Each structure stands twice: as structure tokens, then as C-alpha cells.
Amino acid sequence: MIERLLPSSTARAIIGWLIVAAILVLLWALVGNNYHLRLLISAGTAMIAVIPFGLLMGHMGYMAMGQGGFVGVGAYVIGCFTVQRFELDFWAVLPVSIIITAVLAYGFSFLLFRLRGYHFSIGTLALGQLLYLAFDSWEWVTGGPHGTSGIPRPAIGEYVFGTNSRFFILVAVILFISAFSSWWLARGQVGRALSAIRQDEDLAAARGLNVLRYKQFIFVFAAVWAGVSGALYAAMQISIDPSSFTIWSSFQQVIYVIIGGTGTLLGPAIGVIFITFLDQLIADFGVWNQLILGSLIVITVLFFRGGLWGGIRMLARLALNAVGLARAAKAPRPGAAE
Amino acid sequence: MDAILQIENLSKRFGGVEAVKAVSFDVPRGGLVGLIGPNGAGKTTFVNLVTKHDSPDTGTVMLDAKPMHNLPSFKVARAGLARTYQKNRLFFEESVAENLRTAMIWGGAAKHEGLRYPGLQGREEERTKELLDFFALTPQRDSLPSGLSHLHRRRAEVAQALALAPKLLMLDEPFAGFSRDEAFDLIEHLRACQKGGLTMLLIDHNMEVMMEVCEYLYVMHHGALLAAGTPNEVRANQDVINVYLGAET
Secondary structure (H helix, E strand, O other), X not given: OHHHHOOOHHHHHHHHHHHHHHHHHHHHHHOOOHHHHHHHHHHHHHHHHHHHHHHHHHHOOOOOXXXXXXXXXXXXXXXXXHHHOOOOOHHHHHHHXXXXXXXXXXXXXXXXXXXXXXXXXXXHHHHHHHHHHHHHHOHHHHOXXXXXXXXXXXXXXXXXXXXXXXXXXXXXXXXXXXXXXXXXHHHOXXXXXXXXXXXXXXXXXXXXXXXXXXXXXXHHHHHHHHHHHHHHHHHHHOOEOHHHHOHHHHHHHHHHHHHHOOOOOHHHHHHHHHHHHHHHHOHHHOOHHHHHHHHHHHHHHHHOOOHHHHHHHXXXXXXXXXXXXXHHHHOOOOOOOO | XXXXXXXXXXXXXXXXXXXEEEEEEEEEOOOEEEEEOOOOOOHHHHHHHHOOOOOOOEEEEEEOXXXXXXXXXXXXXXXXXXXXXXXXXXXXXXXXXXXXXXXXXXXXXXXXXXXXXXXXXXXXXXXXXXXXXXXXXXXXXXXXXXXXXXXXXXXXXXXXXXXXOOOEEEEEOOOOOOOHHHXXXXXXXXXXXXXXXXXXXXXXXXXXXXXXXXXXXEEEEOOEEEEEEOHHHHHHOHHHHHHHHOOOO
């Protein structure tokens, strides 16, 4: 009954992506306030990392707790090559940043994927901390505790992404690519493999799946997007220091996914939007805001196993069921008297 | 003897426990061979070592004269060595048909010459349909494993293993939780596959069923090979009698 009310999966996908694009364009056109634009850029930059991270954590079931480290690597490579040690162009450095993040993630993946479950989480936590210590100590590259400042805003020819309005365009385009590439992977063979790994990775291997290759691929994929997010963060903030890439920044990514909903692409995005705006709402509560945030996480984990997106879907399904039942009740019964 | 599987000196130690001790044996091509032993004999560890779910400390495993002991488990599966598990395992979020299709995609196209059992010919959809029909699972094709009876789940698991188009199938306690009739129903299906060229190694501790079903038996006890022979030879072996009847001193 519900299926008849919904368009086909391809049509749904096209409609969905058109809506995403339209929302981004509308936000750019309608939001004029600099502060609100800054919030949107912040949320967009986080989403660039969190949506691919959702594949690793939600689809594959590996809760990495060191993603903040990869955000930092992306940011510091930009900082080091554009201002700290060299004066190269942002667009020339971005591929370098991607390659360095990918190589680091690939190298560590051999060690980390010897671990599973909580052990893997602890391993990634240690990696995140290790990277943080490197940012804090390796002054020649990072500037140490004082960080790197004077990072230039990117430009294409004469068009400098200098204002928040312009920078939003850059973030929106890259966010679209990040989300689309994650969706593309999730719907095909990679998605099927990730889901099988989450369900039973020994069985998947026994049925011929190269489990390690898929785990490494998605770990590197999530790390690269975390690095790109860091690169944009560095360009947006102009100056960066290690305090932005602590373990807390890694926890935040996990929280976004849990609050928004695991196993879907929209869930983590909803998590980012929700937490960003909740942060604003409870900013005046001082020390109590962390208590409110913590309580919300507990409530979500206890009562909404699918996160906020799971809750929304459940409500939509109930509404569609109600519509379907109402239609069925109105339809004349076969054989009923005219 | 034309051995499809040759195992030499396979050993595994977990801390102070020697779970498998220098086990060597061959499985003849097209045979239905059994590996029996009481609980804790090391049978499942042995299966895990052969299929590379665990790495052996020493020893070699050759399938069709090709070494398996230095390959990861997914390559062992693709080489034609499939297994089932003591505790029934399927992808619980996928339908029965999807479980089969998944194995077909990852295992590669049916490529083993000389095999003729169900589910080898045609495209994925035809192969899936043939396997479902063979195991009388067509009415359950769109069901999730959680909605299946124990019998149907076990059949689906065997069908999924066969979807890999293996040369050799290792079944770990396939009759656990089955009545005698259900066990022999599964055996009939397995025998039909054997006629189609499939070699099987059954691992169980149910002496009665294994004696009736298998052409040749190996007996494990405390991680080591205790005896080998035809069911009649094993039945008459004093060491086996001691282990199973508790007369060991």
C-alpha cells in the first residue's frame, strides 16, 4: 500500500538530489546575515566530513574515534604549504593535502584493521591523540601550540572566496560532491559489502568478499573527506591551532552520527544541523549546555535507535499508513451495492 | 587416491592449549568424508584453520595441489573451498535470495569444470532460482533469515555456500538441532550434489548419523587424529570406543 504512494527508487533519488541542490541554492540566496552564513559554513564543513564518516561508522559498523586527527592533517597541510613554510596556492595544495591524508590513513589502516569492535575504537582514539600531539609538537610544520595564521582564502582567478557569501558557495559545492560520492558508493556494490561486513564479516570473507580491502577503502575515503573538511576549515578560519583537533572534535563526529541516525546518509547530516542549531539555542546556559547535550544523546540512544532521521522516517511511515488506510476505507468494496 | 584436499601436519596452539596437534589427512575427490570427535576435540578449530578463519602455527593445506594455507579466507573461498558454520550464519538483513546472490557475486562466476550440481548454470537469477527450487526454499525466497524455521535456515546456509560453486564443501555440525528425518532430508540433498561432483567433508559428533552417511571417517580427540577408516573399521576401533563410551583411563 505504501509502495504505491511512493515514486520509484531512481525517481526518488533524482528528486532527493534536486531538493538538496535547491536547498543549498536557496540558503545562499536567502541568508544574508553574516553570522548565520558563518553558522551554515561551519555546519557544511562538518557535513563534508561526517557524511562519508557515516559510511564507516553506520554502514560498516566501525566506530572510528580519531577522525578529528584527519581533519587536522588536512588543515595543517594547507596551513604549512600556503603560509607556514611555502606560499603555494590553495588549489595546488588541496591535492597534496588529499594525498597525504590518504597515505596516512592507508598506512594506519593496516594496524587498525587488525582490531575489531571496541578495540578498533580505542585504536583510532589513540591515533587521533597521536596526531594531536604531532600538531602540538611539530612546530616547523604546524607552528606548535600557537598554530598557523594568515591562511589565505582560496581564489579562482580574480574571484576570491573572501566573503562568507562566496565561501558558502565553495562549501556547498564540495558538500554536494562529498554527499553525492557517499551516496553513489552506498547504493552499489560497496554499500552491499559494507552492510555485509557490519552484519558478519567472517561470513562475508567465507563467501569470497575481500573484507580488508573494503574496510581500508572506506576508512581512506572517510579520512580524505575529513582532510578536505579540514582544508576548508583552515581557509575559513584563517588561523588554526591544535585545540580545534582534540579528541573532542573526533567525539563530535561520532555524536553527529548517533544523534542523526546510523546506517543512512541523511542521518549524519541531520545530526550536524541539529547539534549546530542546538548549540546556538543553549549557548546562554553556560556550563549547563553540556548537560543538556549529554541528556539528549542519552534520550536518543535509548528511545530512537535510528536517531532523529529514524524517528522522522517512522513518523512519515505512520502518516503514509494512515493515508493509505483512509483511501482504502473510501474506496468502494468489490460487490458492494451501487 | 585422487585427493582434492591434502592436509599435512596442521597445528594450532592458543596460549597453553594445543587445540590442533599435527593433523594430517586427505579427502578424495568426489567423496563424502566425515570428521568426528567428542565436544572439545578441536573439530571446529580444524575447520577454521583449513578455511583460514584462523592461521595455523604449522602445516600445509592443498586444494587441488594448490596451497591454501598462505591465502586469506576470501581467496580460499574463491578457490573453491566453502564452509558452513556450527551456529547457523546468514546475512540477517538480506532475504534468502539476496543471501545467495551475494555469494555468487563475491565468489565469482561458476567456473569449476566437472561440477554439475544445482545452481551452476546460467546467470545469477537462474542460478538462484535453481538453488532455491532444489532446497525447496522458493516460498521463502523473499523472507529474512529471522523468519525461517531452523530447517529452512540450515538449507539456506548450505544453498548460500553452494552459490560459491565450490569444489569442496565443509559442513560444520550440519545436523545440530535436527530430527533424524530432517538430517536425512538434508543428506539426500547433499548426496545429489555429490553425484554432481561436489566433494564434502562433514564435521559432527553424532556417531550414529555419521556412520550411516560417510564413506570414510577421521576421528579427532584432544586436538589429534585418533583413528581413520571406513565406518565399520572406526566402529571396531578400541581407541574410538574408549573415547565415545568413556572407557578411557
